[in-house]
Amino acid sequence: MSTTSAPDKLRWVGKPVPRVDAVGKVTGATKYMGDLTFPGMLWGRVLRAAHPHALIKSIDTSKAEKVPGVVRVLTHKDVKGLNGYGIAVPDQPVLCHDKVRYMGDAVALVIAETREEAAAALDKIEVVYEPLPVVDDPERAMLPDSPLVHEGGNIHLHTHIERGDVEAGFAASAVIVENTYRLPRQMHAFLEPEQGVGVSDGNGGVTVYCGAQHPYRDQMQISRALGIKPSRIRVVASPVGGAFGGKDEITLQILLAMGALATGRPVKIVLSREESVVAGWKRHPMVIHMRTGAAADGRILAHQVRLVSDTGAYASLGGPVTNLALEGCTGVYRMENILMDGYCVYTNNGVAGAFRGFGQLQANYAMEHQMDLLAEALGMDPVAIRRVNALRGGDVNPLGHTMVENVGALSVLDAAERCDLWARRHELEAEPPSEPWKRRAVGLAVEMQGTGLGVGLPDYGAAKIDLVRGPDGRPRWRVGLSCPEIGQGNSTTYAQMAAEGLECDVGDVEVYVGDTSAGPDSGSCTASRSVYTGGNAIFHAATAMRELLRKKAPAVLGCTEEEAAQAELSEIARAAVAKGITLSADGAFIWPESKYKLQGVFGLPHIINTYIAHVALVEVDVLTGQVEVLRSFAAIDCGKVVNPQGVQGQSEGGMVMGMGYALMEDTLIQGGHTLTKNFSTYIIPTSLDAPLMETVTCESFEPTGPWGAKGVGEAVMVPIAPAIALAIRRATGALMDHAPSTSERVFTKGGVRLGG
Amino acid sequence: MARVTLTVNDRQVTLDVHPGERLVDTLRDRLGLTGTKEGCGVGECGACTVVVDGDAVNSCLVLTVQCDGAAILTVEGLAPAGQLSRLQRAFLEHGAVQCGFCTPGMLMSATALLARNPRPTREEIRAALAGNLCRCTGYEQIVQAVEAVANEAE
Numbered sequence: 001m002s003t004t005s006a007p008d009k010l011r012w013v014g015k016p017v018p019r020v021d022a023v024g025k026v027t028g029a030t031k032y033m034g035d036l037t038f039p040g041m042l043w044g045r046v047l048r049a050a051h052p053h054a055l056i057k058s059i060d061t062s063k064a065e066k067v068p069g070v071v072r073v074l075t076h077k078d079v080k081g082l083n084g085y086g087i088a089v090p091d092q093p094v095l096c097h098d099k100v101r102y103m104g105d106a107v108a109l110v111i112a113e114t115r116e117e118a119a120a121a122l123d124k125i126e127v128v129y130e131p132l133p134v135v136d137d138p139e140r141a142m143l144p145d146s147p148l149v150h151e152g153g154n155i156h157l158h159t160h161i162e163r164g165d166v167e168a169g170f171a172a173s174a175v176i177v178e179n180t181y182r183l184p185r186q187m188h189a190f191l192e193p194e195q196g197v198g199v200s201d202g203n204g205g206v207t208v209y210c211g212a213q214h215p216y217r218d219q220m221q222i223s224r225a226l227g228i229k230p231s232r233i234r235v236v237a238s239p240v241g242g243a244f245g246g247k248d249e250i251t252l253q254i255l256l257a258m259g260a261l262a263t264g265r266p267v268k269i270v271l272s273r274e275e276s277v278v279a280g281w282k283r284h285p286m287v288i289h290m291r292t293g294a295a296a297d298g299r300i301l302a303h304q305v306r307l308v309s310d311t312g313a314y315a316s317l318g319g320p321v322t323n324l325a326l327e328g329c330t331g332v333y334r335m336e337n338i339l340m341d342g343y344c345v346y347t348n349n350g351v352a353g354a355f356r357g358f359g360q361l362q363a364n365y366a367m368e369h370q371m372d373l374l375a376e377a378l379g380m381d382p383v384a385i386r387r388v389n390a391l392r393g394g395d396v397n398p399l400g401h402t403m404v405e406n407v408g409a410l411s412v413l414d415a416a417e418r419c420d421l422w423a424r425r426h427e428l429e430a431e432p433p434s435e436p437w438k439r440r441a442v443g444l445a446v447e448m449q450g451t452g453l454g455v456g457l458p459d460y461g462a463a464k465i466d467l468v469r470g471p472d473g474r475p476r477w478r479v480g481l482s483c484p485e486i487g488q489g490n491s492t493t494y495a496q497m498a499a500e501g502l503e504c505d506v507g508d509v510e511v512y513v514g515d516t517s518a519g520p521d522s523g524s525c526t527a528s529r530s531v532y533t534g535g536n537a538i539f540h541a542a543t544a545m546r547e548l549l550r551k552k553a554p555a556v557l558g559c560t561e562e563e564a565a566q567a568e569l570s571e572i573a574r575a576a577v578a579k580g581i582t583l584s585a586d587g588a589f590i591w592p593e594s595k596y597k598l599q600g601v602f603g604l605p606h607i608i609n610t611y612i613a614h615v616a617l618v619e620v621d622v623l624t625g626q627v628e629v630l631r632s633f634a635a636i637d638c639g640k641v642v643n644p645q646g647v648q649g650q651s652e653g654g655m656v657m658g659m660g661y662a663l664m665e666d667t668l669i670q671g672g673h674t675l676t677k678n679f680s681t682y683i684i685p686t687s688l689d690a691p692l693m694e695t696v697t698c699e700s701f702e703p704t705g706p707w708g709a710k711g712v713g714e715a716v717m718v719p720i721a722p723a724i725a726l727a728i729r730r731a732t733g734a735l736m737d738h739a740p741s742t743s744e745r746v747f748t749k750g751g752v753r754l755g756g
Numbered sequence: 757m758a759r760v761t762l763t764v765n766d767r768q769v770t771l772d773v774h775p776g777e778r779l780v781d782t783l784r785d786r787l788g789l790t791g792t793k794e795g796c797g798v799g800e801c802g803a804c805t806v807v808v809d810g811d812a813v814n815s816c817l818v819l820t821v822q823c824d825g826a827a828i829l830t831v832e833g834l835a836p837a838g839q840l841s842r843l844q845r846a847f848l849e850h851g852a853v854q855c856g857f858c859t860p861g862m863l864m865s866a867t868a869l870l871a872r873n874p875r876p877t878r879e880e881i882r883a884a885l886a887g888n889l890c891r892c893t894g895y896e897q898i899v900q901a902v903e904a905v906a907n908e909a910e
Contacts, residue, residue, distance in 0.1 A: 018848055025856030026844040026863065028791015028831035035790035189891050191795045191803050191857040241793070241857030242891050273796040487855025487892050645851040645897075652894030653854065679800035679889065687885040687895040 012496040012506050013707045016645040019492045020511060021239065021485060032241050033209040034195030038266035041197065042071055044259050045118035046269070047108040047125050048279065049100035052136075052348040052672020053149070054129040056098055056107070064110060064124035069117030072262050073125065074109040079258070081227030085250045087217065091150065092314035092351075094225050094254050100129070101149055101313035102350050103672060104279030111259050111267055134672045138310040138345040139287070149313060149346035156311060157319040157344040159326060159601055163400060164337035169302025173293025175377040176302075181290070181366040182738040184666035185310075186283035187676075188355060189684050192241020194280065195270040198256030202264065205232035206257045211240035213248040214524035215482050215516050225254045226261070233257065238484035238514020244657075245354035246281055247486070248526050249316050274677040281353030282667050284309045284321050284344075288329065288366040294374045298385040303398075305329045305340040309352075309359070316353035318344045320457075323603045324450060328363030330398035331371070332409040332448045332611065333389040338398050348672040354526055356654075356714045360449055361661065361721060365739060368445035368722035372729070382444055382726075383417045391448075401594045401605040406710070408611035408637030411698040413446055415635035416613035419694070422633075428617055429730075437623045440630070443727030445719035446613040450606025451528040451711040452591050457603055459529070459591035461522035463537035465498065465545050466584050469577040470508075475570070477502055480512040480519025481537060483530040488713055489646040490530045496642055497535045497706055501542025503569040520586065528610060528711025531642060533589060535706030541587025548585055549573060556581065592704050608702065610715040611637040614655070616691070618727040625747025629659050629691040629724055634716065637698045640708030644697070647712055651695040654716025660685045662721040663740050760824040764789070765833030773820045780804045780815040783830060791831035791860045795889070802888030805861035806830050812868035814887075831860035834867065843867060843905050850901040854892035861888045866902045874909040881906065 008014065024030035061073040076083055076097040083097060084090035096105050108125050112118035133147040140146055141154040148154060170176060196210030205228075212218050215235040223230040240247060252269050259267035271279070286309045293302040307325055311318030322344040329340060355361075375385040390409040396402050416422055425442035433440050453459040463481040470476035479498045485491045491511045499506040512518035522534045546569060549556075553564035553572045556579065564572075576583065594607045615633040620626070634651045641647050664683050668675040676682035701708035725736040734750025757772040764787060773782060783789040783806065792815060795803035799814040806815045807829040834841045843866055846852070853859050862885060869876055869884040876884065881902045882895075890898065 016851075019851070019853060021856070022848045022853045023840070025853045025859050026831075026840065026847050027835050028789070028860050030856060031790065032793075032857065035784075037788075189889075191801060191855070191889060191891055192793070193795065240855060242855040244891070273798070273801075487857075489854065649851050649854055649893055649897055652896045653890075653892045654894070656894035657891065678798050679796050680798060684889060684891065686887075686889065687882045687899060690882075690895045693894065693896055 010500060010707065012499045013642050014640065017492060017496050017506055017643060019489055020495050021491055030239060032192060032239060033197065033211045034270050036197050036209055038197065038199055041266040041268055042111050042113060042263060043115045043118045044255065044267045044269040045110045045122050046106050046255065047110065047122050049103050049105040049107060050127065051100060051129050051131045052103050053132040053134050054100050055132065056096060056100065057128040057130055059108065060126040061108060063126065064121040067117060067121040067124055069113040070110060070121045071113065072111045073121065074258055074262055078262060079225060081225045083225065085221045085225060085254060086315055087249055087317050088319055089315040102348050103674065104350060109255050109259060111263055135347045136349055136672055138308050138347055141345050141347050142343060149348060154346045155343055156315050156346055157322055159323055159342040161326060161338065161340040161399065161598060161601060163398065166302040166304050166337045166339040169337035170293045173301045174296040175374060176291060176293040177370055177373040177377060178291040179369065179737055181288045181369065183286045183362040183365060184739050185285040186355065186661050186665050187277065187667045187682055188244040188246030190242030190244060190246055193271045193273055193276040194251040196252055196256050197266055197268045198260030199266045200260040200264050204228065206260050207234040207236065208253050208256050209236045210251065210253045210256060211247060212237040212251065212253065213243050213484060213486060213526055215484065215514055216521040217524065218250060218253045219516050221250050222254050222257045226257055234517050236515045240484055240486040243486040244356045245526060248354040248524060249281060277677045278674050281316060281351050283355040284311060284318065284352040284359065284362065286325065286362040288362060290366050290370050292370045292374060294378065296378065298378055298380050298388040300333055300335050300389050302337045303330065303335050307342040309342065309344045310347050310349055311344050312347055312349050312351040314351050316351060318352060320603050321359040323601060325359030325363045327399060327450055327604050327606065328360035329367055331367040332391055332446055334391055334395055335398040349669045350674060357718050358527065358714065360447065361718050364445065364447045364718050365722045368719060369726065372726050383413060386413055386446055397605065399598060399605040401596045401607060405607055406639065406700045406702045408698060408700055409446065409448060412611045412613040412635040412637050415696050415698050416444055416615050416633065419615055419633045421615045421617055421631055433619055437621060439620050439622055439731040440617065441727045441730035442615060442617050443723040443730060444613065444615045445722040445726065447715055447719040448609040448611050449528060449715035449718060451532065451608050451610060452606060453527055454603035454606045455593050455597055459523065460589060461533035461537040462520035462586060462588040463522060463534060463541045464519055464584065464586050465541045466582065467545065467573055467576065468582050475508060475573040475577045477504060477509045478512065479509055479538060481522040481534050482514060482516065482519050483522045483525045483534045484514030486525050488650060489643065490525065490534060493531050493642040493646060494534055494538060497538050498542060500707065501539055502545060528713045531709055532608065532705055532711050535709055536589035537587045539587065539706045540589060541585050544587055545583065545585035548583055552576065608704065608710055610710055610712055612715040612719060614720040614723040616720060616723040616727050618724055618731060620728055620731040620746060622732060625743035627663055627728055627741055627746055631692045632720060634695045635698055636695065636712060637700050638712035639700055639702035639705050639710035641697050641699055642709050647697060648695050650712050651716045652693050655693055655720045656685050656690050658717035658720035659724060661740060662724040664742065666740055758821050760821055762823055763827040765830060765836060775821055777820045778816055779818040779820050779823055782820040783815060789830050789832050793857055793860060795857065802861045802865065803858055805864040805888060807864050807868045810868065810871060812865045831863055834863060843870065846901040846904045850897045850904065852893065852898040852901040858888055858890040862890065862898055870905060875906050878903055
């Protein structure tokens with residue numbers, strides 16, 4: 001990976017510091033939450049719905065309770081508080097009472113001495129259902145005569161955004177392109193299925209060990225469902241064996257807490273992969289219709305969007321995802337005339353929620369296709385048309401926000417244009433393919449990813465730093481904050497930033513994350529926000545700690561104020577711990593928001609953006625439709641790079657996950673039943689599929705960021721998908737308006753005709 | 757119940773197991789070797805990979821009774837005295853670890869490969885790891901870590 005940046009005096013930020021959690025992970029010593037065992041531990045199994053849409057007439061657990069080894073069988077009657085959860089709207093039952101809305105709905109929890117006994121008892125629970133018509137097509141679900149998934153109607157959210165005059169814009173346009181894009185239901189496919197243990201404290205309190213993305217919100221949701229105070233609930237959510245948004249919502253936490261409190265014994269639940277696939281959230285499938293008009297010089301004059309998002313049985317984050325998708329539908333471009341309607345619709349097709357990219361992946365796939373199609377219609381270069389339209393600092397963006405923050409659209413576009421893949425694309429495309437019936441081509445796409453939760457949503461973070469005496473008598477700095485380590489490496493970047501702020505060695509910092517008892521609430525590990533938010537909180541806590549130490553320096557060192565002012569911070573810290581003094585400091589940070597508010601649209605606009613351009617070289621077999629990505633390139637503006645190796649890992653992992661989205665991944669659900677329940681039928685990229693990858697960072701300094709940093713976790717998987725699809729178009733002439741570009745689709749749309 | 761004797765990480769253990777018990781459960785639940793992970797239960801993800809008599813196998817697809825008399829190496833056996841193996845150090849140096857859930861399986865597949873073929877080519881490495889899914893890294897840093905060890909071999 002290469003980086004363009006000015007030299008600085010930073011000692012830890014920007015350096016390839018080895019991960020602080022890696023030794024435990026390569027030795028097997030790291031305990032994930034499902035690896036934990038406790039004396040007297042019981043096993044829980046969840047009874048899921050037998051129909052995708054049905055009324056529950058009765059639930060009889062008496063036979064199950066008699067199965068040998070069974071300790072308790074819990075149903076909705078045992079939910080003492082609100083029988084619901086959901087990050088935005090708590091409309092998903094903890095245990096269903098009168099209705100099930102998808103095959104993953106939880107109906108009962110069996111707790112037994114062994115896994116086998118719990119499984120045997122599942123079959124003995126008698127649930128009488130009255131099946132209802134299955135709502136499986138979001139377009140039909142919006143019609144007035146559709147059966148209802150929820151009584152309030154199947155349209156969970158309709159967002160309308162209008163600026164300028166699109167009709168006048170279309171009338172003035174030299175060309176108009178209009179297409180409908182269909183985007184798949186991608187699965188997170190984290191390697192660790194949902195699992196954890198609930199442990200009662202014997203006194204009405206409980207500890208829930210369950211890998212997740214926001215322990216304090218989990219604590220709140222458990223508290224709300226159980227009707228006990230948050231202070232009686234400790235949540236340990238870290239480390240996590242991959243999440244990508246799929247562990248943002250409640251998974252097992254409430255059931256674990258209920259089981260532990262009902263039995264007074266530790267209760268463990270481990271989902272099988274099949275159960276995880278059926279019950280867990282997915283990326284929203286969307287149908288996006290776009291009509292875009294441009295002047296002869298390429299300027300976009302009008303852009304009209306209709307977007308329908310299938311959120312499945314429950315809301316979770318379906319509303320915010322729809323809104324962020326609408327924002328993404330404007331790309332990185334200037335637009336004065338827009339008319340956009342987004343619908344988030346309930347169906348019985350599983351559940352959809354947060355997933356890396358959060359609606360922007362679907363939107364960017366559509367928008368970047370529109371840009372290439374406009375370029376084709378106008379005879380323009382794909383980079384040139386993007387450059388003409390790209391947002392600059394000071395521009396008013398399509399949603400009305402004036403871009404006063406760092407704007408990197410042009411810098412990543414320039415880097416992509418200069419990269420070997422794009423600069424030599426004609427040469428690379430003309431090179432002989434590996435077989436005569438294959439075609440090579442290069443595609444490019446660009447994106448900006450809004451980070452943070454957006455306008456109107458509380459977005460903040462806090463961190464705590466303790467100075468303590470280590471076992472060797474030297475100062476140790478304990479940094480506590482709640483954003484869990486979900487694999488992205490935030491615990492390492494936190495250690496780097498703390499060491500920078502505390503003027504100490506990174507090895508003297510201990511980071512505690514993802515535990516409500518170890519640090520204050522720093523919010524969720526989502527929305528590319530954990531380094532930016534947690535880092536800012538650490539920056540403020542470290543500043544407070546430095547001031548505290550400076551104030552105490554004369555007393556600690558036994559010298560004058562003038563002499564103390566000359567002392568290094570490490571010297572003061574050493575003297576303090578030698579005297580048995582321990583100190584604590586807190587820091588908190590509240591996200592900046594746009595002053596511009598959209599009427600009736602929560603969460604928009606976002607103002608801190610990550611900018612990224614991807615370029616892909618593909619080889620298409622025109623006889624079979626099979627596509628191989630040979631090489632790919634990423635240019636990323638994520639502000640100041642805190643850990644180059646970490647950014648490279650994010651970039652490469654993102655490119656391969658985005659490649660999966662472009663070429664192979666779709667969770668198939670038919671009539672409410674999931675067809676692709678494991679990795680034998682849901683195929684994700686392997687080591688043999690990964691392309692040769694190159695990453696360049698176009699470093700910038702975000703003034704509101706910690707040491708200039710922004711976020712990087714989501715953008716890295718976004719424009720690679722349209723870049724690949726646009727390369728397929730260049731190779732075959734086919735418009736891949738229905739992702740993923742499976743062999744069948746590529747063959748049907750652009751296959752043998754070219755070969756023949 | 758059936759009596760089996762296994763050599764796990766150079767330590768001999770004798771156990772009475774149900775004939776249907778999977779090796780992954782024996783390792784994790786009976787022997788407390790939770791470094792071995794289960795990701796799919798059907799031999800597709802490779803997270804449960806261990807080395808049995810020199811071969812990398814999915815321990816979710818092997819019954820413990822099938823391993824009677826076998827020598828089994830798990831991730832815990834790679835650094836028995838706390839001294840990391842060259843391959844483990846390469847994983848640290850190359851940033852090959854993110855969430856870490858696939859890491860034990862990756863290490864075991866690579867260990868089996870390097871024992872059989874100390875100087876594999878990049879393509880041989882990619883093929884040897886093709887049965888181990890990773891959702892975080894995009895594989896490149898993992899392949900580079902194994903390559904680094906291969907390049908140092910005599």
